[in-house]
Amino acid sequence: MDVSVLSPTKVPENANDHCPGPESENAGKADNCQGCPNQKICESAPKGPDPDVEVIAKKLANIKHKILVLSGKGGVGKSTFSCQLTYVLGSDPQQRVGLVDVDICGPSVPTMMGVGDEQVHESGNGWTPVYVADNISVMSIGFMLPSPDEPVIWRGPKKNGLIKQFLKDVDWDDSDDMEIDTLGAGESSGLDYLIFDTPPGTTDEHLTVVQYLKQSGIDGAILVTTPQEISLQDVRKEIDFCRKANIKILGIVENMSTFICPNCHGENIIFNPTTGGARAMCHELGLNFLGSIPLDPRIGRMCDNGKSFTEEFPESPAAQAYIQIVDKIKALV
Template structure:
């Protein structure tokens, strides 16, 4: 009987994980949309892995920002985290945007329209501060409206170039902004940074429709061997800038990120309330913590950044 192409109900349950020798070949892989890329990676080590490792030898911490769900503010969080870390002038920060079809970091970080320059040792990141460099395909597009219509192998090749061909130099943090889901880009970055990922930060909003996808992202991390630093709940409420009263916009019908973390044994890094000025800061490419330091959202960001540093730098 010919295959219908449907994903078996137990496929996810029996997924061997992308790092397994059986990846793409196990019974549970049948019908999975990532079957081909998993099988190709399991066929043998990528000959460029050593080159990537050498290029990133002076990068201390590699942190993935994941969401599972689109529209939860993952790229916004990545950009503001990068700005916050770079506020300490002794800390060198890099941010790489591997959302190939929807690059937004250049705009969020105020460097849209800049160009990537080729140096003697490879591409040079675009620097928004002396200690903060950014790399994104957005710098290479002819216009903001230009669509990237690529299949998986070409996207994976570009991600490899961001790591292999960019002269990152010495970094304390390399933040990786990923697209929603658990697909080509995620498999590529895990494979290319094999065994050297410091951890992942998972961003969600309080409602169950987002938490469902976050559970899938957490399952991906565990199967791929990616440590999870913790969960950030974004848009957890709206704090009125005048009366400071708080209203729930996205109601946590199942308990939100707090209940999720208790269920799955993960740390909740913090909750960030809605503040329209966050969107304004992203539109103008500025640091929200610098421009609105007294807001509840900025204070929440500061607490989360401090907790991330505490965990990443090994003080827990």
């Protein structure tokens, strides 16, 4: 496994004045580098553009749309949204959808997609992702662990190296065991959508994905939040990250906006939006408000059982909210 240290794509915020730049031959060695908290990282990092960026661009050339799912804070339902987004997009049998679990230390996607007991196989073309359905495939470190209870205790460089392999070595075009008959003669079998479920915050994993996708392109990011101000504060940091990294923000999703009882259909506000919630923030910052998803205890049950909530309960308000939000995302990309 390639676990080389990745050079950042931009000068770090906490760099000293007159920083020579992380890709410079003098990075970490120049007089201005003395005392900089990033000195050892820059000195040991490879210099110049990473040749794998071009390799990854060619590898992902047949993928039409690449979307990041981000959140500033953990526990807002980002992975749940990523999985349900994948399910809804994949409900059209003519659409091929892939989901990459970039949360290396907390891989929950295999369980939520109902493939927790599967393993990744290696072929002559690289790693074969795990197929949830004929047109839905998943890649996660969770498939490589000896048990679901095994912790991943890795530093940044090793995590970054695995993400690079997810981008460079996974054969998303593999269709040997598939029965898709919707492709016409001469049509590409590449994915229509590749979704990246990222960990909370703005960490190594985010920088790695952005760096290695800069040539192949990112259609945009979807930011997930809850109505509370403490969550919105962290989402503002995520918005700033996207702008500094030149990632288009497709819009904001407000999760757990209200609670709608599955039996009486009564609606209650659980997380009070003291500053107006995500809708008000989007209006203030000029961003797309994609919609609100109410709390429904059946969503958690479906995630635990690895099933599509929108397929099991299509008439529920939460399922309708998911479908409407996905329709907006499809229109935006």
